Amino acid sequence: MDTLLKVNSLKTYFYTIDGVMPAVDDVSFEVMRGETLGIVGESGSGKSVTALSIMRLVPHPPGRIVGGSINFKGDELLTKKEYEMRMIRGNKIAMIFQDPMTSLNPLFTIGDQIIEALVTHQDLSRREARDRAIEMLKLVGIPSPEKRVDDYPHQMSGGMRQRVMIAMGLSCRPDLLIADEPTTALDVTIQAQILELISEMKQKMNMSVIIITHDLGVVAEVADRVVVMYAGRVMEYGSVKDVFSMPLHPYTRGLMDSIPKIDVNEDRLKSIEGTLPTLTEKFKGCRFKDRCVMADRVCHEEEPPIVEIDNRQVRCFKYI
Amino acid sequence: MELLEVKGLKKYFPVKGGFLSKTVNYVKAVDGVSFNVKQGKTLGLVGESGCGKSTTGRTILRLYEPTEGAIYFEGIDIVTLDKEKLRAKRKDMQIIFQDPYASLNPRLTAGEIIGRAIDIHNIARGKERQRRILQLLDVVGLKREHYNRYPNEFSGGQRQRIGIARALAVNPKLIVCDEPISALDVSIQAQIINLLKDIQEQFHLTYVFIAHNLAVVKHISDDVAVMYLGKIVEMAEKDELFLRPQHPYTAALLSAIPIPDPSKKHSRIRLEGDVPSPINLPPGCRFATRCPERTSICDEVEPDLIDIGGHMVACHHRR
Numbered sequence: 097m098d099t100l101l102k103v104n105s106l107k108t109y110f111y112t113i114d115g116v117m118p119a120v121d122d123v124s125f126e127v128m129r130g131e132t133l134g135i136v137g138e139s140g141s142g143k144s145v146t147a148l149s150i151m152r153l154v155p156h157p158p159g160r161i162v163g164g165s166i167n168f169k170g171d172e173l174l175t176k177k178e179y180e181m182r183m184i185r186g187n188k189i190a191m192i193f194q195d196p197m198t199s200l201n202p203l204f205t206i207g208d209q210i211i212e213a214l215v216t217h218q219d220l221s222r223r224e225a226r227d228r229a230i231e232m233l234k235l236v237g238i239p240s241p242e243k244r245v246d247d248y249p250h251q252m253s254g255g256m257r258q259r260v261m262i263a264m265g266l267s268c269r270p271d272l273l274i275a276d277e278p279t280t281a282l283d284v285t286i287q288a289q290i291l292e293l294i295s296e297m298k299q300k301m302n303m304s305v306i307i308i309t310h311d312l313g314v315v316a317e318v319a320d321r322v323v324v325m326y327a328g329r330v331m332e333y334g335s336v337k338d339v340f341s342m343p344l345h346p347y348t349r350g351l352m353d354s355i356p357k358i359d360v361n362e363d364r365l366k367s368i369e370g371t372l373p374t375l376t377e378k379f380k381g382c383r384f385k386d387r388c389v390m391a392d393r394v395c396h397e398e399e400p401p402i403v404e405i406d407n408r409q410v411r412c413f414k415y416i
Numbered sequence: 417m418e419l420l421e422v423k424g425l426k427k428y429f430p431v432k433g434g435f436l437s438k439t440v441n442y443v444k445a446v447d448g449v450s451f452n453v454k455q456g457k458t459l460g461l462v463g464e465s466g467c468g469k470s471t472t473g474r475t476i477l478r479l480y481e482p483t484e485g486a487i488y489f490e491g492i493d494i495v496t497l498d499k500e501k502l503r504a505k506r507k508d509m510q511i512i513f514q515d516p517y518a519s520l521n522p523r524l525t526a527g528e529i530i531g532r533a534i535d536i537h538n539i540a541r542g543k544e545r546q547r548r549i550l551q552l553l554d555v556v557g558l559k560r561e562h563y564n565r566y567p568n569e570f571s572g573g574q575r576q577r578i579g580i581a582r583a584l585a586v587n588p589k590l591i592v593c594d595e596p597i598s599a600l601d602v603s604i605q606a607q608i609i610n611l612l613k614d615i616q617e618q619f620h621l622t623y624v625f626i627a628h629n630l631a632v633v634k635h636i637s638d639d640v641a642v643m644y645l646g647k648i649v650e651m652a653e654k655d656e657l658f659l660r661p662q663h664p665y666t667a668a669l670l671s672a673i674p675i676p677d678p679s680k681k682h683s684r685i686r687l688e689g690d691v692p693s694p695i696n697l698p699p700g701c702r703f704a705t706r707c708p709e710r711t712s713i714c715d716e717v718e719p720d721l722i723d724i725g726g727h728m729v730a731c732h733h734r735r
Contacts, residue, residue: 138601253691254465283464283628285687288672292684310602313674336678354606356635358658358678360675364613365635367606371571387603 100271100304101127101150108142108149109377111157116377119145119159121328127272130299132305134319134336136312136335136351142326143308146156147274151191152181152307156233169271187217190265194277198255206233206260207245210267217268232263235300236293255286259293266297273298276308291318312355316340324348327375327383334408344410347384382413390414418488420453420476420590425485427468427475431695442648443694445471447646448485450721451591453639458623460615460637460654462669463629466691467643471628473592476624477509478502488588493617507537510583514595516575520567526553526578527563533585550582555618557611573604577611584615593625597632609636630673634658642666645694645702648721651728662729665703701732 108120120142127133136141152173166173168189173181185191193199201209210229214220220228226245232274233241236259249257253294258278265273265354275294278286285399295318298305307318315322315336322339324332324347332345353366370387373379382399394413402411425448428442436549446468453459461469474480476487478494486493494505513519520529530549532539550560556577567575576596583591593612598603613636616623627633633640634654641651642663650663661667668685687706698705704714705710713732721730 133647138603227712281722284672285464285668288684311674316678317674340676340678351603354603355676356609356631356668358631358634358675365606365610367610368603369607371573371604
């Protein structure tokens with residue numbers, strides 16, 4: 097397997113009136129061809145900003161990519177001109193968002209919206225693009241696609257709209273699909289259908305997927321490797337099998353212990369006490385220290401570097 | 417002892433349309449729901465969006481006026497109460513909302529938000545009122561200095577703690593928890609669930625716990641009712657329901673949950689199709705359009721919720 101995307105020491109900071117907020121701080125990971133990478137984290141962990149950085153869609157101001165590199169198929173994305181990025185976005189790298197209602201334009205039919213993407217990026221006539229759009233809708237399991245292609249977004253259910261988003265994302269046969277919380281707004285039975293659809297499409301098109309979620313269950317089901325983020329940092333990074341069977345970082349372990357499991361009876365949940373720290377550039381020590389049960393003096397004074405052990409990476413003094 | 421008995425509860429919302437905005441149809445959000453909750457116990461109400469679980473929760477407090485049915489709270493049918501008596505009864509029945517951002521007045525401090533509840537029901541005044549607010553802050557895990565802060569200064573988890581303190585302020589007997597943790601981060605969810613369990617024990621509270629997350633419902637409930645399109649399709653003691661789900665919908669719902677353990681690959685029951693509109697319901701079983709076990713009777717006759725031995729289920733094929 098060769099590397100499709102290599103993110104190296106990515107830093108995306110937000111310059112606000114309250115100071116500089118390091119939303120993504122020295123984040124590195126790779127996505128292989130045909131692989132699914134899960135990025136898990138809670139709100140404020142920097143997982144969505146990481147995705148927006150790859151797409152070069154960080155809102156500016158206040159955000160700015162201040163360091164690192166993003167290498168996609170041997171090309172550096174961070175030095176690309178805006179018009180060059182436009183050739184990549186939606187074409188080579190596609191993104192689907194959490195809320196299919198707000199990411200579809202209510203004034204245009206879904207067909208028009210898929211056709212627009214196709215005509216922009218591929219050398220197709222409108223008629224050819226329309227046929228392709230119908231073909232894509234069929235592929236994502238929308239019944240009678242030749243009729244539904246002329247529907248407006250409000251005529252469809254939430255699950256159907258997310259299928260349309262996926263059809264749109266996949267219409268140009270991208271190498272990489274970034275799915276930011278693709279099932280969070282959906283019901284569990286619909287979520288199961290959508291996750292299955294993404295895996296199936298990945299197989300069929302031999303593409304890579306980055307799935308961003310707060311749901312560890314979703315990652316366990318669909319991802320090959322997982323990046324666990326907390327307050328802008330990668331805390332743990334490894335294969336899903338390793339990380340889930342033996343989480344190394346206290347945060348990863350805490351996160352797993354704090355979710356109620358359907359197949360286990362437990363009287364009391366182990367929770368992670370406290371809340372996310374307010375980040376500034378001057379933050380001292382490990383970012384998880386105030387909530388960590390194992391924190392000692394060194395954790396408050398210095399931040400641990402990320403180290404590699406047994407084929408995975410972890411950022412904790414316990415392993416140094 | 418049954419604290420709450422709901423019998424044949426219906427809530428229809430009119431759909432207006434046409435000339436002069438006449439009522440052309442009804443959304444049958446809750447369509448004949450009955451259940452009991454014993455003192456000190458928790459009933460979990462689960463289902464997907466649009467199944468009527470939140471409407472049920474709000475209707476039993478008469479935040480929505482029921483279209484039909486009876487709601488016995490400590491033996492008194494609160495549907496028949498007039499405004500004054502209902503208001504007095506509301507002291508015993510509180511609600512915690514899903515969105516802690518939208519359910520707190522941004523112009524009041526945390527202390528005042530809790531204080532308002534105390535004032536409305538005349539629970540305490542002056543020094544005693546102050547003492548009580550501080551005590552409530554302590555009970556829900558907030559600090560004294562939080563008293564004078566405004567909602568925007570709190571995180572989501574802390575706001576939900578304020579919402580819980582407000583509900584507790586009037587010494588309620590019943591609390592309807594309407595998706596109390598869905599808007600919170602994973603690591604915060606466990607804190608709030610633990611808090612809800614602690615105060616239930618401490619104040620002998622009875623809960624109706626509404627959520628779409630089955631694992632959460634299983635964790636906190638004693639009995640669980642599964643709703644689909646305005647009806648309860650299955651209801652049982654929680655271990656019974658989760659170990660031996662009877663209704664095809666419950667089974668599908670359980671199999672759809674992603675399990676955070678990559679070594680456990682479970683077989684999934686695939687549900688085809690979408691949920692029908694609650695305005696135009698099919699004549700037979702409401703789940704028939706998506707059911708893998710559908711036969712001709714399912715399209716014709718609507719199944720009743722029947723006890724099949726410690727387990728209530730509404731399905732023609734489980735008799």
